[in-house]
Amino acid sequence: MSFGPHITRRDFVQGALIGVGGAVLGCKTPRPIRPNTLGPDWYGYGGVGDYRLSHGNTPDAVATAHRLRDGGFPAGFEVVESIEDYDLVIVGAGIAGLGAALEYSRRRKAGHTCLMLDNHPIFGSEAKENEFDVGGVRLIGPQGSNGFFIPAAVQDPAGAAGDARYYAELGVPREFRFRDWPATNKPLRFSPDNYEYLVRGLERHTSVGHFFRADSSAEGIWAIDIWERRLANTPLTTEVREALLRWHESGSTRKFATDEQAVRALDSMSYQQFLEHELRMRPEGARYANLFLASACGLGSDAISAYVTYQLPMPALTDPLPPELRRVSFPGGNSGFVRHFLKRLIPDAIAGTGSFEDTITGHIRLDALDRAGEPLRVRLRSTAVSVAHASPGTVNVVYTRDGRLYGIRAKAVIMATGGWMNLYVVRDLPPAYREAYRQFIHAPFLVANVALTNWRFLARLGITAAIWDRDEGSDFGYTCNIRNPMQVGGYQPPLNPDQPTILSFYTPFHHPGLPPREQTARGRMELLSTSYPEYERRIAAQMMKLFGASGFDAKRDVAGLILNRWGHAFSVPFPGFFGGAAGKEAAPREVIRRAHGRIAFAHSELNGWQHWGPAADEGRRAFTQLVDAI
Numbered sequence: 001m002s003f004g005p006h007i008t009r010r011d012f013v014q015g016a017l018i019g020v021g022g023a024v025l026g027c028k029t030p031r032p033i034r035p036n037t038l039g040p041d042w043y044g045y046g047g048v049g050d051y052r053l054s055h056g057n058t059p060d061a062v063a064t065a066h067r068l069r070d071g072g073f074p075a076g077f078e079v080v081e082s083i084e085d086y087d088l089v090i091v092g093a094g095i096a097g098l099g100a101a102l103e104y105s106r107r108r109k110a111g112h113t114c115l116m117l118d119n120h121p122i123f124g125s126e127a128k129e130n131e132f133d134v135g136g137v138r139l140i141g142p143q144g145s146n147g148f149f150i151p152a153a154v155q156d157p158a159g160a161a162g163d164a165r166y167y168a169e170l171g172v173p174r175e176f177r178f179r180d181w182p183a184t185n186k187p188l189r190f191s192p193d194n195y196e197y198l199v200r201g202l203e204r205h206t207s208v209g210h211f212f213r214a215d216s217s218a219e220g221i222w223a224i225d226i227w228e229r230r231l232a233n234t235p236l237t238t239e240v241r242e243a244l245l246r247w248h249e250s251g252s253t254r255k256f257a258t259d260e261q262a263v264r265a266l267d268s269m270s271y272q273q274f275l276e277h278e279l280r281m282r283p284e285g286a287r288y289a290n291l292f293l294a295s296a297c298g299l300g301s302d303a304i305s306a307y308v309t310y311q312l313p314m315p316a317l318t319d320p321l322p323p324e325l326r327r328v329s330f331p332g333g334n335s336g337f338v339r340h341f342l343k344r345l346i347p348d349a350i351a352g353t354g355s356f357e358d359t360i361t362g363h364i365r366l367d368a369l370d371r372a373g374e375p376l377r378v379r380l381r382s383t384a385v386s387v388a389h390a391s392p393g394t395v396n397v398v399y400t401r402d403g404r405l406y407g408i409r410a411k412a413v414i415m416a417t418g419g420w421m422n423l424y425v426v427r428d429l430p431p432a433y434r435e436a437y438r439q440f441i442h443a444p445f446l447v448a449n450v451a452l453t454n455w456r457f458l459a460r461l462g463i464t465a466a467i468w469d470r471d472e473g474s475d476f477g478y479t480c481n482i483r484n485p486m487q488v489g490g491y492q493p494p495l496n497p498d499q500p501t502i503l504s505f506y507t508p509f510h511h512p513g514l515p516p517r518e519q520t521a522r523g524r525m526e527l528l529s530t531s532y533p534e535y536e537r538r539i540a541a542q543m544m545k546l547f548g549a550s551g552f553d554a555k556r557d558v559a560g561l562i563l564n565r566w567g568h569a570f571s572v573p574f575p576g577f578f579g580g581a582a583g584k585e586a587a588p589r590e591v592i593r594r595a596h597g598r599i600a601f602a603h604s605e606l607n608g609w610q611h612w613g614p615a616a617d618e619g620r621r622a623f624t625q626l627v628d629a630i
């Protein structure tokens with residue numbers, strides 16, 4: 001089974017042509033993916049608009065990274081075609097790199113120059129967007145990074161940190177428009193993002209359906225708003241209901257005077273261990289927690305430090321969030337923040353004025369990114385393959401673009417990329433940094449955005465979000481939902497069951513019980529070795545299982561599918577990530593946060609749970625470490 005005729009052959013072929021020959025389908029044992037092994041049908045359809053050629057990791061970025069890992073750029077290859085000089089090079093144009101660039105733009109001296117390199121065709125990395133045109137209706141959705149809570153207002157942004165600082169510094173509005181749901185319609189509630197319905201306490205804002213399928217021959221039943229009904233409408237046994245309710249209704253059971261105390265007490269065990277050993281809870285709560293944890297951190301409660309769940313809104317370590325709290329999501333998720341950074345740094349990069357509407361919906365002007373003579377230039381489709389200190393006061397950078405190698409002499413370099421790349425790119429990385437980086441675990445993730453011509457089948461069920469149990473014979477995923485889409489100026493997506501919308505599947509790859517590294521290796525293997533048509537088939541089959549009985553018809557109702565594959569989406573905050581019982585100073589991330597000569601490291605992986613404001617803070621910290629070197 002596959003989706004209907006709406007995806008044009010031309011669109012599909014355009015995406016497919018970006019692929020690089022050979023296929024690994026059917027390969028069962030996890031083993032490293034070799035360069036040139038992604039089939040021509042791997043990448044698939046990319047939608048329309050500025051982001052159509054950059055959804056998730058591109059085949060080119062994957063192939064170059066794997067070539068690096070496999071020693072394909074051996075010592076001595078640095079015979080380059082040209083050499084440029086810059087004061088500062090920032091590798092990585094995600095939010096961490098942009099945080100570094102913003103600090104550079106605030107503090108640079110006259111004449112200073114900075115070049116930013118990124119290996120994707122558009123800036124933003126995990127914070128990018130997909131765009132569809134469904135019968136003339138423009139629809140925008142996140143490729144990954146998704147939503148936020150509006151931070152407290154601050155008077156002095158320069159004295160603040162994290163979300164609050166950049167929110168104020170970039171002038172992001174504090175009020176937004178969403179669609180009203182007419183009182184005359186069947187009552188339905190919507191998440192504004194793709195996470196809110198998974199957060200304890202906030203799920204009440206969404207009409208959430210849980211799909212139960214006790215045996216594979218049965219059709220399955222829907223239980224709607226299960227937490228409000230205290231699970232009374234589910235087919236679960238009394239024991240399981242009681243266990244889940246005990247977990248879900250549990251407020252904060254531990255209080256700590258300082259963060260250091262919390263790290264020492266909680267970072268030595270997983271959330272699952274905390275629930276089952278410390279609180280003597282049955283396993284059902286930890287298992288249900290996986291829905292949110294694996295979607296937000298890459299792996300589930302068996303692999304995540306209990307300390308993280310003290311920071312995130314999770315039962316038993318935090319109190320329920322105030323019911324009036326709401327998440328917010330820009331049309332393209334946190335791509336909206338990236339666009340604010342870019343508009344501030346290179347105003348011509350996005351067409352139009354500095355208004356919120358233009359910043360969010362204006363066209364990207366690639367020709368404005370890399371202009372000679374500008375203090376900040378952004379060069380896309382460029383992978384740094386070697387960074388190393390050279391003569392005193394110099395760092396040499398070699399990058400590859402369109403199959404050619406180029407050189408840069410810089411006074412300082414910020415690696416705003418993850419450890420999975422830095423280990424291979426930074427050639428003179430000291431052993432302590434290598435040892436620290438080798439402790440990091442990176443989890444893959446897949447965001448599948450399905451453009452629908454209508455969502456009548458959801459309205460019939462009385463839901464806008466769905467959750468199902470992967471173990472009950474499902475083909476794909478764990479959750480999906482439609483958002484109440486933000487309205488921005490001329491961008492007015494509908495909220496009507498007979499009109500188009502995007503159904504998003506946020507899909508982790510966790511295998512609870514296996515060692516965390518094995519879970520992520522298996523997940524990456526599946527993510528990289530499954531073709532676009534195979535995912536299309538699995539998603540269509542899953543949608544039929546869930547929604548077939550309420551009238552879903554894949555050929556009629558689906559207008560397009562975009563896969564956003566992130567090979568190293570999340571840094572998994574495993575027990576010990578924050579220093580464990582030994583405390584913060586022993587944490588591997590603290591080693592990486594020290595500058596290595598004229599090279600400093602910035603990536604949101606260092607925060608433990610990845611989030612836009614702390615990502616920018618890592619970039620700002622890295623620039624501050626190097627400011628005297630440029």
Ligand SMILES: Cc1cc2nc3c(=O)[nH]c(=O)nc-3n(C[C@H](O)[C@H](O)[C@H](O)COP(=O)(O)OP(=O)(O)OC[C@H]3O[C@@H](n4cnc5c(N)ncnc54)[C@H](O)[C@@H]3O)c2cc1C
Nearest residue numbers: 092094095096119125126145146147384417604610611612
């Ligand atoms: C599915 C998903 C959902 C999320 N949801 C949220 C959310 O709701 N709210 C929130 O705040 N955060 C969310 N996040 C986290 C947030 O997206 C990240 O913390 C942040 O965007 C990461 O920014 P970064 O700059 O640290 O890294 P990245 O975005 O990874 O950027 C690094 C860039 O460097 C590039 N690069 C790597 N090596 C090289 C090289 N050698 N040469 C050139 N370029 C290179 C990478 O390809 C990438 O483009 C989510 C993340 C994911 C994956």
